[in-house]
Amino acid sequence: MLYAWKGLNGAGKSVSGTREADGAKVLRQTLRKDGIFITELREAASGERKGKGQGASGLNREVDFARFFERVRPQDVAVFTRQLATLLKAGIPLAEGLGALSEQQDNKKMERVLAEVRQKVNEGTALADALTPHKLLFPDLYVNMVRSGEAAGNLDAVLFRLADFLDAQQALRAKVTGALTYPLIMTILGGLVMSVLLIVVVPQITSVFQDMGKTLPWNTQLLITISGIAGGYWWIVLPVMGLGVFLFRRWAATPKGRGKLDRFKIKLPLLGPLIRYVGVARFARTLATMLGAGVPLLTALEITKKVINNQVLEKVIEEARDAIREGEPIAAPLKRSGQFPPMMVHMVSVGERSGQLETMLDNVAGAYERDVDEKVARLTTVLSPLIIVVMALGVVFIVFSILGPILEMQNFAQ
Numbered sequence: 001m002l003y004a005w006k007g008l009n010g011a012g013k014s015v016s017g018t019r020e021a022d023g024a025k026v027l028r029q030t031l032r033k034d035g036i037f038i039t040e041l042r043e044a045a046s047g048e049r050k051g052k053g054q055g056a057s058g059l060n061r062e063v064d065f066a067r068f069f070e071r072v073r074p075q076d077v078a079v080f081t082r083q084l085a086t087l088l089k090a091g092i093p094l095a096e097g098l099g100a101l102s103e104q105q106d107n108k109k110m111e112r113v114l115a116e117v118r119q120k121v122n123e124g125t126a127l128a129d130a131l132t133p134h135k136l137l138f139p140d141l142y143v144n145m146v147r148s149g150e151a152a153g154n155l156d157a158v159l160f161r162l163a164d165f166l167d168a169q170q171a172l173r174a175k176v177t178g179a180l181t182y183p184l185i186m187t188i189l190g191g192l193v194m195s196v197l198l199i200v201v202v203p204q205i206t207s208v209f210q211d212m213g214k215t216l217p218w219n220t221q222l223l224i225t226i227s228g229i230a231g232g233y234w235w236i237v238l239p240v241m242g243l244g245v246f247l248f249r250r251w252a253a254t255p256k257g258r259g260k261l262d263r264f265k266i267k268l269p270l271l272g273p274l275i276r277y278v279g280v281a282r283f284a285r286t287l288a289t290m291l292g293a294g295v296p297l298l299t300a301l302e303i304t305k306k307v308i309n310n311q312v313l314e315k316v317i318e319e320a321r322d323a324i325r326e327g328e329p330i331a332a333p334l335k336r337s338g339q340f341p342p343m344m345v346h347m348v349s350v351g352e353r354s355g356q357l358e359t360m361l362d363n364v365a366g367a368y369e370r371d372v373d374e375k376v377a378r379l380t381t382v383l384s385p386l387i388i389v390v391m392a393l394g395v396v397f398i399v400f401s402i403l404g405p406i407l408e409m410q411n412f413a414q
Helices: 024-033 058-067 074-089 094-103 108-122 127-131 140-152 155-211 218-232 234-253 255-266 271-292 297-307 311-325 331-337 342-354 357-413
Strands: 002-008 014-020 037-043
Touching (some): 002 024, 074 155, 094 108, 140 155, 140 271, 140 297, 155 271, 218 234, 218 357, 234 255, 255 271, 271 297, 271 311, 271 357, 297 311, 311 331
Antiparallel strands (some): 002 037
């Protein structure tokens, strides 16, 4: 906890400052060892600066500058959620649990947010309403599950379920990211090697061909042209490529561009099935988690739609919401769309008829998360040799484009 204090030092001069401590008694003992006798002590607000005897505004500027780089990882939110659930299950009051977790945070941004949430809870605000202003840390899915847990009186159970969900989502994201990291690194390194060959090595070798007085093969002419552009106009090529990436990202951020890009991604030979299975697993896991927390189906579908991250599947879920309002079962629009696998649709249909939709969705999520593992391993197995082959073909093209004219020169000399 952060305390603001005033006191007298060994020389009898007034001193003041702020310092973190586990309690007022601990702080008094600590400062007494430093030769300071406390005359006034109070709990400091979260915005007050830390330290001792630092009255200059430069520290505030440093803190504000540091805040610019602060970020809270999804793992931090998952750990906080599980710890809060554990404290509530042990009978600790909500405000006290929030205070304890706020004090032990290493991440200062998370500490400030939890301090604000705790203050609002102390003022009588519901936890869900206190979390609502912090959507970057606690999105709609999180807030709605907390709200359902508060209404049903089983907040600790809902938080445990939510923590499991956050851990599962993070694990799924890590698997996909990890699978693409190695091929991406190989692609970057391969591009650097090819750039060095084209810009540095090739011009030195091909300069001797200018005195031959003979027509060069098409592949050699192409190599010289590419090398000339890469070496002589790189200062234009790089900004043009950067502008192209910027314009592409702006186009992809528009609804029309995002829709076309999502449809293209889902049709790719290797990545398409992986993207689809990730979307299906995320849909099933999110919907099962929210239904298990007591969130109404229509509300759960609206929130689930926002976490799929693929406009094609989002549109299907929106159509499913409209169909449910008209009295249709959820499995019917999923089947009509053709975007969800038949096995998944069948299991959802069985879950609806048997009244065990949540359980079936959990089974679907587990099955397709295992399929994602297999597809990730297969993708890594295919992409790595493919990148090596492409790099090898590039090197072979350069070697043969250079060796051809050299062999002709030797034959001509003989």
